[in-house]
Amino acid sequence: MSYLLPRLTTKKEVDQAIRNTAELVLVLRFGREHDPVCQQLDDILSKTSNLLSKMAAIYIVDVDSIPVYTQYFDITLIPATIFFFNGQHIKVDYDRPDHTKFIGSFRNKQDFIDLVEVIFRGAMRGKVMVRSPIDPRNVPQYELLYKEI
């Protein structure tokens, strides 16, 4: 379903998207086209993009095409969904080790819609960190091991 969503292929395009998306939640999906979980997520994103058109702009980014961003966001597991508002990266507390991105696919469309709405409302109130409304059981489990540089 990824062909239904706009795709960003270069760093410049991603920069532009982050900078120029105004008063909307920018959703960047980092993943691979042929990854089964990514396809599930793309399905949910493409089906909700129209519903969320007043609240969110959704783009698809290939992890391998822009290593700068992959490295900056420390993406190790795909799909990873990252949210921005007016050029500001929004962190979300998912009850998981990583607050900077959502890793894995959403369970259903409603979960994603809820999350975007919470981010949008929070951002409008000046919040750069919000708590995820998604039931923690519906958030994929993963483990990360960090190392200090």
Add this chain to the structure above:
Amino acid sequence: MKMMASTKKTDKNIQDFNYCDVCRRHHSQGRKHVYSRTHRDNINAIINKYGKKVKIAKPVLKHPVVESGVNDENFWCYFCGCEVKKHDTTTTSTMKYGGFFRHLASQEHRQKTFSYWWDNRIEKSLKNSFLLTQEDYGKYKKRLVDAVALWEASQQKIRSEPGTAKSSSDQSSLSETPANLGEPLPSSNLISNAQHQKVQKATRQVQDLQKKTSVKPNTKAMYTIEAHGENLTCVQLPKELGACGNVHTGATPPWLWKDDDVTDIAGASSSKQIGPTVEDLQKHKKQKTLPKGRVGADFDRGSSSADGEEWLPSFGRVWQVGRRWKPWQQKRKGKTKASAAQSRPDYNSEEVNGP
């Protein structure tokens, strides 16, 4: 009869009235008053209240406690009717209940207690708990000397550790901020409110100091070395890391990097465009009323410079202890101060020196 009663009342002159300190009122009952219910209740209340204080302090008699920081708490001795210093203090340390024990052991307190017991007809067995013999006090003093020596040794150890030695120059400016205030004090329930606030303030100073000395953007970076998730594909990360930093560190995000020229692209695309320019469209477009406090309300889309710390997220501490709203408030405070003193270019030092 009635007449007689009224004359009896008027007969009483001022000498017949006595003032009771315990009940805080004048009465004409003479010695009978000390047996009255109100007086007995008041005395019981005092004995209970004072007894509790003594009970809390008593364990310290056997095991003297020395703490960093100055605690000038007072306590009220009901028997002597005076306020006495609770702890013995030096410029940097507090000997807990030093003043309290000295007062209980003093001869004056002994006399006053005896007369208090006599005046108010209190049960004699209770008296001893409010007195301290010279012997016990002498023993306490001996133990205290050891405790102070121990405390000084521990302080020396802390000072000699490399982490704190580095910030010793900063600590001198804080005028004897105790090193272990970061931990909750064991007897915090005994400390008065004002004292507690003072301690909290000092704690904050210490925390700020630690932050200043140890945590700096780009110095303590983190990156994932291992990841595992159900059904999730793991991407191999490029090896050369650390030069640019990542989202977990204080690195400048890629969309704010200076190297790529944004205005150039916009100019090139505008030459192809037909119709009114974006500015013209914006003029005619009905402006939505949006909350001023929203995220990135004053984000400058044109400029690519990441000037100072402005782009930094106003929160953090995801991997650190503490409340999330705290760094946000700290940042806010720092910001207002920075804007007040705009002439000073170094925003960082301003923020740290602020609170």
